[in-house]
Amino acid sequence: MKYLALIAPIFCASAFPALAAPSTQALTYDIFEVSVPHMDLENCPETLAAENVFCRATLHHEELHVFAFSYDGDSPLVGFKTFSAEGIGSLLSE
Template sequence: MTFMKPLTLLLALSLPTLALADNPEPMPLSYAVFEAAIPHMDLAECPRDLAAEDRFCRVTVSHDEVHVFAFSYDGDSPFVGHATYPADGLEALLQ
C-alpha cells in the first residue's frame, strides 16, 4: 500500500473547493443555510418596506446597524430581500 505525498494529497483535497470558487453562477441563499450560519432573531412581522403576504423576516444586529433579511414561504424559503437600518432608528422599525 502506498501513501500519497503531502503535496498530492493537498491538491486532491483542494480540487473540489477550487471548482466551486471558479463557478460563476451565484448560489441562492435558502433559509436553512441562513438559519444555521447566521445568529439572528425572528421578527413577528416584516418592516413595511419588506412586508408581503408570502414572506417572513429575521433580524441581526452588527456594528451600529440592524439588518433585516426577508425570505419567501415558497419552496426552500429563498432569500428575497434585505434592508439595513441605523440602530438608533430601531423604534421606527418596530412600529
C-alpha cells in the same frame, strides 16, 4: 430586486464569515438559520412586508439588518434592508 442575489452573498461574506464559502446556490433560510445568529421577527418592516414572506434580523456594527425570506420552495432570500441602530449599545448595557 434582481441584483439582490449578487449583493446578499457579498454582504454576508463580509459581515458573517460563516457564509463566505463560494456557492452557486441562492441564499435560503436553511443556510441562513444555521450560519447567522439572528432574531425572528413577528412582522416584517413595512419596506419588506409582502404576502408569503417572513423576516429575520441581525445586529452588526450598530445597524439592524433585516432579511426577508419567501415561504415558497426552499425559502429563498427575497429582500434585504439595513436600518440604523445607533445608540442601541447603551440600551443593551442597561
